[in-house]
Amino acid sequence: MRFYDFRGAPSPTKVRIVIEEKGIEIPTESINLRKLEQQGEAYRQKHPGATVPMLELDDGTRLTESLAISHYLDQTFPDPNLMGLDPKEQALVLMWHDIGTLEGYLGVQELLRNSSEAFKGRALPGPQPYEQIAALVERGRTRIGVFMNKLDQQLSRCEYLACERYTYADIAAFVTVGFAKRVLGEDPTVGHSNLSRWVEVIAARPAVQAATG
Ligand SMILES: N[C@@H](CCC(=O)N[C@@H](CS)C(=O)NCC(=O)O)C(=O)O
Structure with a gap:
């Protein structure tokens, strides 16, 4: 897995908190939004929507949207549960x-x-x-x-x-x-x-x- 993040932005912060709550480590790459790196060719080839966060899975699937990424992490690393127990x-x-x-x-x-x-x-x-x-x-x-x-x-x-x-x-x-x-x-x-x-x-x-x- 690879996590595309930017510490100054709210949406990836939600995912960072989930990662910390679960105590997992995911290789992370910072996409500097202040330098507009999200608009650069390299990132847009991976994610034409040009936003962070993004989570790249080992099979190449790219998840965008903080809710979807957080849901995936909650299902994959169930402890502690964050998305609801029933x-x-x-x-x-x-x-x-x-x-x-x-x-x-x-x-x-x-x-x-x-x-x-x-x-x-x-x-x-x-x-x-x-x-x-x-x-x-x-x-x-x-x-x-x-x-x-x-x-x-x-x-x-x-x-x-x-x-x-x-x-x-x-x-x-x-x-x-x-x-x-x-x-x-x-x-x-x-x-x-x-x-x-x-x-x-x-x-x-x-x-x-x-x-x-
Ligand atoms: N619905 C998306 C929103 C993602 C989003 O808007 N991310 C902002 C940072 S908080 C972004 O990448 N902005 C890039 C830009 O403004 O060009 C999510 O929840 O992840």
Whole structure:
């Protein structure tokens, strides 16, 4: 296996946390997004979608998308389980993953990629040169606030997002909260006591510290 990573980016960070939680070692290659290495011929030959993370399997199969890679690793290295132990928990993990991606992560992406000079002509990841849309900046900011409220509400009812125990749903949402903090330049958990409590617990995990430090 070979893992294509970039430490400064949120999506591969989710997979790095999974790798650390499972205590496995996978040869890793960094694709420097700041130097646009993902757009280079060598990487695009492997992955025309030009994003990280990617996991190359020994039979040559290339998996992209952090959820798919994490699912593969969870099935292949089952201990500790991160994707749910029974149908209900598996569904809750996927449900909170989707909420986290569609309502949280994409809101942060909207704000960042439509406002930053560095993303001019690259308002969406991948090789297609999408122009920025100024109106999406404020909408992204609003969506982040709505998402933080939603997380806080769920975490007022349950200790973790899929409720009883730490799962991939927490990993994905935790990375998005960190991404939001970086893009906003302020801590979006302030004023959300349940969310702050959860962030502290997740951030203290050795695997999370190893993957993000
Ligand atoms: N759905 C994908 C998203 C992958 C993605 O957007 N990766 C970003 C880094 S977080 C990327 O490679 N961006 C390259 C670019 O902006 O050109 C996943 O979850 O893995």
